Amino acid sequence: MVSYIFRRILQSVLVLLVVGLVAFAMFRFVGDPVDTMLGQERTVQDIERLRESLGLNDPFFVQYWNFLGRALQGDLGISYRQGRPVAEIIAERLPATLELAAVSGTFALLMGIGLGVFTAIRRHGFSANAIMALSLIGVSLPTFLIGILLIYLFAVELRWLPSFGRGETVMVGGWSTGFLTQSGLIALILPSITLGLYQMTLIMRLVRSEMLEVMRQDYIRFARARGLSQRAIHFRHALKNTLVPVITVTGLQLGSIIAFAIITETVFQWPGVGLLFINAIQFVDIPVMAAYLMLISVMFVGINLIVDLLYVAIDPRLRS
Amino acid sequence: MTDTPAPKTVARSRLAMTWDSDVAHAFRHSPVAMISFAVTAILILSAVFAPLIAPHDPFNPATLNLMNGFTPPGEANMFTGESFVLGTDDQGRDVFSTILYGLRISLFVGFAAVGFAMVLGITLGLIAGYVGGLVETIIMRVADVQLTFPAILVAMLIFGIAKGITPPEYRNDVAIWVLIIAIGLSDWVQFARVVRGATMVEKSKEYVQAARLIGRSPAAIMLRHILPNVLSPVLVIATISLALAIIAEATLSFLGVGAPPTEPSLGTLIRIGQSFLFSGEWWILFFPACTLLVLALSVNLLGDWLRDALNPRLR
């Protein structure tokens, strides 16, 4: 176990190195930061000077090497767009995204599992089929559209909820949280629904399809014969046997909620890392992109490690 | 419910056997499956035969009249007097024709990208889960790297490379493949990880060991024995991903990687239509969005049904 985790951490370092290399090879195709950094009255010398000082004239692996060298000393560089240390910017933005991800992830997981179990048990029921069909609306319309429609309904027409932003936030030891104020909590509602809708549908459908399979297994029949309650059968015995694909997908989805909640964050002007990232791409803000991708990579590696450990925790047959 | 048992003829035609198979039988008894199949088929056919069906050719800019722009459905344009069933968009394109033509791109990209992701993901997932060891480590770590890069960046990279290696006159032909590969690449990990997880569970079961004892090769065991047993979550993800891939195509086209805006796909139409959501020109968004919704709905319902039909215990 310990050695497994240790090996995985070693592998993660390798993953990180590869991610960096690919990232720097990629940045050339994103655009040229110099054009966005300089005003229209720049001269050719200005361009050259800036390129030189940013090291953009170096081959990408040299740029990468320099980045690594500095990163190892804890320096992630200065954002081209904001002119501030990247680490600071990311630290500022991460809480917003993490809180949003936590809320929408929880929403997606609870609703997804609950509805998934429900639709599996009532496979032929009307309400179950209605839920199954309705849930598809959430995944077949673009997130953007859903977000805007929600805003118009709840912010413009009904004026119940704010149309953008995080509301009031409170700093708790360097972490800006929206959980402690009423406006902060209210502000979370629409974005988390928008963001969680897709994951909810996915989880729900996965749970349903796996449940249907499991519900016909002999051990469920025997669990019934033993006189266990319906709840224990559905939520303990059947559900646990569906979990391997569900946690896989949940892990990945949670990762992408944190990493690339770009559209939701843009629509709701949610000051998280997704917004930061899309701005960085638009601005060709290489230091931000590089640091950000590294962070994402660490996160995915971590999530996947946890998922893999969970497999073993869930299924004893995998312990050997 | 019950058909009279087919007389045991020695050699039945393949068609008859297919018709008589359990899945086909289940299909014939499920109205939902038949309707959603019909809808999907109609959509696909109308996309394929768009040039024959569509009243206009929206992909030929020379035939467009900008002054026709924003004509409401069924009404006559106030400048040109022309009228269009589902109205026109900002360029004066007939929305109905554009949906048909756009579907061609969207369906192709959507199915191809999801198919590509599925094949790649399933293959690698099966291998990782079944073989384990170093192979698994390598595949899963590559997957980790892949996860880090969103489709946007992947598309930009591939597009940049493709641009470098293809002569300009082929760019437009390449563009669509760039989209497919980019979307497929950013999607395969999901399949791979799900399949790997399920395979790890499945491979310890005795029927797999029985197959090994027969001497079946690992490839055959993975495909014949394990795959059918891990397919249902894959189908869930695949059918759900389809709509997503179609929308992703529009996003990527917006970034300049993909089909040119003069040849709007369904997704691009929706993206364009979004900006007219509140200016009163609802039809530019509404009809394409409905088409996508109907497509997603029927494909998913078909997927739901197929999943259940493929499971012998659920019949």
Add this chain to the structure above:
Amino acid sequence: MALLEIENLTVQFPTRRETFVAVKDAHLTVEPGQIHGLVGESGAGKSTIGAAVMGLLDPPGKITGGVIRFRGEEISGLDAEAMASLRGRKISMIFQDPLTSLNPLFTVGQQLVETIRAHLHLSETEALARAINLIDRVGIPDARARVNQYPHQFSGGMRQRVVIALALCSEPDVIIADEPTTALDVSIQAQILDLIKGLARERRVGVILITHDMGVIADTTDVVTVMYRGEVVESGPTARVLGAPSHPYTKSLIAAVPRPTVKLHRFPLIDYGGRVTGFAIADLARNWPKSTGERGAPLIEIEGISKRFVSKQAILPSRRGYFTAVDSASFTIRQGEVFGLVGESGSGKSTIARMIAGLYPVDGGTVRYGGRDVTATTRGVPDWYRREIQMIFQDPYSSLNPRMRVDEIVAEPARHHGLLKGQALRNRVAELLDRVGLGAEAGVKFPHEFSGGQRQRISIARALATQPRFLICDEPTSALDVSIQAQILNILKDLQDHLGLTMLFISHDLPVVRQMCDRVGVMKDGKLVEVAETETLFEAPQHPYTQHLLSLMPRLDGLSDEGLAVA
């Protein structure tokens, strides 16, 4: 008032090909404290009756006629809710397939505790204590440690006992025990049957005991009902039915009971129902490669193989607990011989079989086949060796791919090895299915549509389809009624005779072992305690454990063609 009454019960499985009537107009009554035996042909509908009483018929099965009453109240029409409140508390059932009845993701203890707590008002610790006690009472050693293990860490027989414990733990009024002791060695079987008898006597529990073991019926039951193809053909006090069977099927069944004492050339076959009464082995043996080696020469040489399992997970390897399932066993199987392996449940028989088949890597020792080293490593065994051997798994159901149709399952090996294709292959599959008594039309069904014994026969058909030279049989006929068992065993014997097929034959059924095997090994606690020629072993057992085992063999005295006297 009768505890349980079944009247005119009819159960159908409507599929699109046919509507299969699994039970037709069946009658059965269980009085308090009565043990009611249910015997009959494999696939006759015994398990279906049990499932119908529990309201747990596998869809699409449904009760289409008749009533079931519990203490005079009709329960066959109850809604799900009301039915659920009866299950476990009032009526509980031991399903036939113990290996798939346990949820693989929960420890045995967890499953016991939750069942106990669902019915009895006990605290977590009390329930656990009770669970441990139960595990102990069904004869599983080291119960305290065992409750923390998962089902896959148990041997077949142990899992069966766990299922029994689970069915008994809620103190029900009626117990339906579907072949509860098939996978158990005689001593444990006796212990379990005593437990059941005790419950019937002391707590006035009514029991339906479904079994194919005539010895058990004779020993345990008060009343017996005989079923044949969905119908009750005979019912009455055990002594009468066994001693003076009136229905021809019952008579032929009794005639087929293997003789524990005398070695016969072939098992006696039933001529009732007129299906298979012997056939030319030549058909089956067509293009079956004849074993090349000289008969009697050592084929499999096993030297000191051992297997240990991690019994306690720990982060540090040094803290882990290990359990030695097989402790350096050595024996040789000769070309063309049937080598029997008997012994206590959980003593490592299946583990040895799996190591020989290359499914478990060995932790020590070597296996040689025809002089070549085929010891299983983590990468398995050499391919050529795989082609030579075949195994019939102890758990027939989980060894069948649930998503494959039976004809595909049976055809797969032949197709894979390129032996046959097209129509010839279809014919061969049909023939094989017919030989094991399923009928060719079974091919279009999926494994879950079969009864326990039928599944076992599918797995036998598949094993034969590969045309192996060495066949490992792990309890191949445990779920078969004596008549079908005889049929199958005769096929195996024919193959041995004609082709020189070598077999490792694991069974707890000592009469069968005596009939089938040339030499026998006896296992206890992972050790091979005795190996001897069959007759020698049965006549003059050396090791005390062997002696103990043989002494417990159910004695069916006065076995005649007409009936048997109950001891």
Add this chain to the structure above:
Amino acid sequence: ETFRWASTTDPQTMDPHAVSSTPVLGFLNNVYEGLVRRGRDMTIEASLATAWEPLPEGAGWRFTLREGVTFHDGAAFTAEDVRFSYERASSEASDVRSWFAPVSDVVVVDDFTVDILTTAPQPIFPDSIANWMIMDSGWAAANDATGVARDVENFATLNANGTAAFRLVSRQPDLETVLEPFDGWWGEVEHNITQAIFTPIQNDATAVAALLSGEIDMINPVPVQDAARIEAGDGVSVLRGIETRVIMLGFAHDHETLQNGAPNPFSDVRVRRAVAQAVNVDAILQTIMRGSAEPASQLVPPSSRGFSTGLDTRPPLDPDAARALLAEAGYPDGFDFTLSCTNDRYINDEAVCQAVVGMLAQVGMTATLEAGPVSNYWPELRAGNFDMYLLGWSPGTFDAEHPLRFLVHTAGDALGTWNFGGYSNPRIDALIPLIQSEIDDSARQAMLDETAATIQEDMVYVPLYVEPLLWGVRDGVSLTQRPDNFFILRWVTVD
């Protein structure tokens, strides 16, 4: 009154010399002040300087500074700050140093007089430094912000200390920036704001929603297509104006071949003229721009200084003439080419390009549209990967000379830096320095007229239209919209 407003882009920095972009300069104009400033009608008026006059012989300009001005931190404003700000703004890292290209030195005459010396006569120099903001030298030194914060972070990135009517209270980049009136401001207060909060809202639709829901008092910009809806809405209205940005089509003048390898037709003026005559600008303005924009005939809008009033007609729309021109140029069957275009830079840029493609197709010029985000657009243009492209130009000095310098002058290191197509005309190159240094207005205008005529003749660019300016405002808020798209808080009053 608390006033909230939103715009698509956050000012990247609070350093007035680090970035010369409209969002930054426009925002900082509320915090910092220059020697001169622009009034409501864009005219130059006194600010920190009360008077200015050219030095004899075109040696530069003398500015008389306002006395009694203090910075937000209380420090007094003196000539030393002007000198410091000059040094800072013209330093290498500064993004506004081009304003000071002709400046040779800044001389402090006394505490309230400075001479700005130029290498050549600079008639419009005061216009060109309207956005040059003065920073306190003492504050900069004390906070280690004497250098421009661009590649490095310094105190000035997040903090500001100007002399203007508002001071920066808090700054959360990309999130919220709060301003409050500065009590010690020298000017006369016209606004009634007690606090002003700026929020960037990137998404147009979200911004419109925020305005409609009353969470925001003013948004900039309003998408053209939503303007009508907002006007119709309760309690909100749209402020319409015309910006100074001219949208035009540019050509690959000096390329041998097109992207697809065929000979380059665009080096032929007849082809370029055909393009001009084929594009139906009125239709574009009518539909895509919804009547909000105005057609353009020159590289600058009519409102700018030096506009050639006699040349204010576009070539007439005439597809037949266009076809004839093409035939004459040797392309009777037309040709294939690519049109490069942005899709996130100008208002409805992609739609406009699509319309252009359609119109050109009707005369036989078959364009493949390559539309993409601006991040990769300029590099591609600089690398010469285009045949025809869309460009928007907004003259920083509001003077007709500005685009000549960048778009028309033969491409070089400092001049012609945006002349991607490689147009080169020695006569124009010769005229540009003369225009720059001509003091006499009519002589200057004559030269500007000559260049404008040449440019029209040669169809160097095909100007299409001037971009509109659309702000959404809550009823009860009154404010002034300036063509440079600067939002000036001190002209805001809230009911």
